[in-house]
Amino acid sequence: MHVLAIDGGGTKTIATISTCHGQIMALAETGKSNPTSMSFEHFTETITELINDLKRQQPQEFQHITKCHAGLSGVTENNNEKITYALLTSLLPKDCQLSLSNDGMNALYAGTLGQPGIVQISGTGAITLSIDASGRIERTAGWGYIFDDEGSGYDIGIRTLKAVFKAFDKRGPETLLTTAVLEYFRLNSVPEIIEVVYGEGHPRDTISPLSKVAIECAKRGDGEANTIIDQVCHVFYQSIDACYKKNPFADKQVKVVLAGGVFNELELFTKKLIAIDKKNSNQYDFVGAYSLPVGGAALAALNLPYDEAKLFIDQYDASMKKFLTN
Structure with a gap:
C-alpha cells in the first residue's frame, strides 16, 4: 500500500x-x-x-x-x-x-x-482552522488581502510601511524600520518607496516580504517593530479564540500550530501569544510544525x-x- x-x-x-x-x-x-x-x-x-x-x-x-x-x-x-x-x-x-x-x-x-487542534497560518495570507475529534472543521479569517488577512505577511508589510511614512512625516516616532526598508528596496529616500510599491509587480508580492524586515527589527529591539508584532499577535489570538468558540474542544489544553513563513521566528511569536493567553483563558498550547x-x-x-x-x-x-x- x-x-x-x-x-x-x-x-x-x-x-x-x-x-x-x-x-x-x-x-x-x-x-x-x-x-x-x-x-x-x-x-x-x-x-x-x-x-x-x-x-x-x-x-x-x-x-x-x-x-x-x-x-x-x-x-x-x-x-x-x-x-x-x-x-x-x-x-x-x-x-x-x-x-x-x-x-x-x-x-x-x-x-x-493527525490529532484535533487549531492551526494559525500566516504567510502571504492568513487563516485560522480548527478540527475537533469528530472531524468537524471550522475556520475564521482568511477573507482575502483587500479587506482581511490580518496578521499575514502582507498585513505586517502594510503596517511596516505606515510606520516608515509616519516617521518620515514626523507623525510618528523614529524607527529602525526606515533604514531597514530602504536597504531592502535599495533606495535612498522614503518617497522613492511609492514608485516601487505601485510599480509593475503586484503590490501584495512587493509588500509581503517586508514582514521579515519588521520581524528582524523587532528582534533588534525597535519599539515600532515590536508594536507591530504585538498588534498582529493580538489579531492571531482573537482569530484563534473565535475559531475555538465556533468549535469547542473537550481538552483543557488545545494545541495551536503556528504555520507559515511569518512564523519562521517561532520563539518571538510564541512568547507574545503565551503572555496574551495567560491574561485570558490560559488554554492554548502554541507549537510549531x-x-x-x-x-x-x-x-x-x-x-x-x-x-x-x-x-x-x-x-x-x-x-x-x-x-x-x-
Missing part, C-alpha cells in the same frame, strides 16, 4: 508518493494550485503535470497507490471541491481512496500528527493513531532529507 500526499498553496505545490511506513519514493513540485485564483485550464494543467511527474519517476509504484489526500488552497470554495475530485480521480489508480481539504488541514496535521505540510497531508490520508503517526512522520521526514540531498 502506498500513499500520495499533495500540499498546494498560492505559491507552490508539492506531492510525494510514500510507503505506509513513511519511505518516500517520489517527489514532485510545481507552481501554485489555488483554483480560485487561476483559470480552470491552468489548474487542470498544473495538477496533471504534478501527477504525471510522479508517475514518470515511479511508474510501477504509482499503480500501488491506495490512498491520497490533497490539501489545496481554495479547494473547498465555490464548486472547486467537485471539480478537483473529478480531476484527481481521473488521474489516480482505480479504487484509490481520495480525500480533499483546504491546505490548512495539512499544516494542522503536520503539527498535531513537526513536519512539512505535505507530511500532514500524508497523515490525513492514513488516519493513524498518534503513536503510529509519530513513527510514520519520523521516517517520512528522515526520508525527505535523504531524498532532497540525493
